[in-house]
Amino acid sequence: MDFLPAPLRGVIASLLLALNTIVCCTPLFVVAIFKLCLLFPAAQRLTDWLMSHIHEAWISNNKAWMKLVRNTRWHLSGLEGLDYQHSYLITSNHQSWVDIMVLQYVLNRRIRPLKFFLKQELIWVPVIGLAWWALGFPFMKRYSKAYLAKHPEKKGKDLETTQRTCDKFRNNPVGIFNFVEGTRFTESKHAEQNSPFRHLLKPKAGGIAFVLDAMGDQLEAIVNVTIHYPDGRPGYWDLLCGNVREVVAHFEEIKIPAQFIGSNYDQDGEYRLEFQQWINRLWEDKDLLLDRLHQEYPQKR
Template sequence: MLHFLPAPLRGLLASLLLALNTLICCWPLFAVALLKLLPIAPIQRALRFVMHGIAEFWIGTNKFWMKLVGQTHWDVEGLSGFDKQHSYLVTSNHQSWVDILVLQYLLNRRMPLLKFFLKQELIWVPVIGLCWWALEFPFMKRFSKEYLAKHPEKRGQDLATTRKACERYKTNPVSVFNFLEGTRLSPAKHAQQQSPFKHLLKPKAGGIAFVLDAMGEQLHSLVNVTIHYPQGNPGFWDLLCGRVNQVVVRFEELQIPAEFIGGNYDQDEAYRLQFQQWVNQLWLDKDAQLEALKQRYPAKPA
């Protein structure tokens, strides 16, 4: 509606609305989070629904300003059949910070609130880091292979963190989200990895394997998401300025193979190899899908 305004002015307005929305929503969220410290399971379960409702209101308000400042054309397929009574494992390719708002925009109130795996350092992001903590997003400490070689006692800490987070999720339906690539795609990272995929980084299977180990029987299905930006990968400022003209998203709901429920990814080498082969096939299919989408929706200038 405000697309006639200069882009920097739209970006400033959207930034103010986002900040105001966050500040308004964070206080009731923090208040409920403190009440949730009461060690009474039924009360904790009810308060999680309240907190999720606050988060969904925040996302809904973000959808409002995204529509206000931009004229994004959404080309979406497969967005049906989900509900809020089941738990899902969700994954997607990762190209931009915009990916997160795209997923929230499309999935808000269609399935349980997305819970992202976050780097531990993100807890220090002003206000929003505490909101993620209050909403029980799992914060992961990443260790390099060199560090683990010197400190073997740290090995398996990610699995323990995942299990602890997933244990809390068993009382309420949840959508556990994981970017399999672990980081955003860039030409430099793609070259450094020598990725065998044309449009993707190598997938890291351990994250979702730990989720399946911790709560596999609770998960209804895997939701495999593919995102493509025909005009090129946008930055967050582009979104705020309303310069994301088109977003192409494909959803695919897949049954989780029964043999992957409750396996031990760390200790069972045969299981680990089989699981990695399954994930690699998902990524091969996604790479082919992205190639087809890039052919169908060729790059356009912003």
């Protein structure tokens, strides 16, 4: 649809996205009802399989309208070793909400559909909470430091709850996703943090450590993704309008160090410091890689 004006492409893509969501959520919720009612193992396996494929179909349909509005040039590397039958923890630098669509576009059916850890309270959000639950998104229970100060007997209970939630992945491959920076990169946030990195915000090790604490022994590796947009950081409307002309993404599979499996980030100060230093080294390498990508694929605006 390159011949159409960008705003019209954006409207068409928005309608296609909405239609795709309605079409895929309808069978998803029907299957979810069966999942709620039929609790025996064979039915649970069947409903999980159906919902996973509905999730992948939703992503595939999104890929179709993305190709329709713009034939984006993709520069991809490091995907060779990924296996659909393995579980991974995926992380990436975060510049835009487009990052999520990029990751889904590239990783769909290479590994299992990406899932995010969500606060337990979000399961009660109308409609979307049911969708997250149906798709198997893991819900975690976290206690604040203030609450733990008043109720020390609850220490470690949040991790136990999350580990029980993750037990369902023990024999089912999964792709767990976490943005280590915690928020999107902007120049103002970069300056406010006084970030030591040129292209990145400071990493927040707690989120990824919590995933490893809960299910580290189930994960094949960490997939460390570095994304660069030669046209500049796009907004979601840019994606809908077909203004994302080029995407560079490098994927690096990193084995999880043995000392980071089976530890407790919140309660082990020595482990916490070692883990933070390890994440910082990964971010230093990512910053150097982004330097090279900016030179190889210079920004055009």
